[in-house]
Amino acid sequence: MNTRAEEDIYFAKRDRELIRRLHQGSEEEQRRRVRELSHMRCPECGARLARADHFGVIIEECPVGHGMWLTEVEMRTLARRERNSWIGRYFYRPKPVV
DSSP: OOHHHHHHHHHHHHHHHHHHHHHHHHHHHHHHHHHHHHTTBOTTTOOBOEEEEETTEEEEEOTTSSOEEOOHHHHHHHHHHTTTSHHHHHHSOOOOOO
16 A cells, blocks of 8 residues: 555544544533533523522422422421321321231
């Protein structure tokens, strides 16, 4: 194989790798932007979630009223405090009498 053909193969291979890296970088950048734009936003209307105190537990809620978002720790804290509510009964179901 002559030197010119080897150079062409080398540069074509290098260019393909550079293009792959460029595309990969832009995909990661797009994912980062989407994460940044959607973080702490209501999935229904896109409004920024507001922090609110419910029974001593700070949660995030849609200011328009589309819902609330809780971590597992926040849910269990509410359930422990409100054992007679639906959430308390869900997490702390009464043991069946045998």
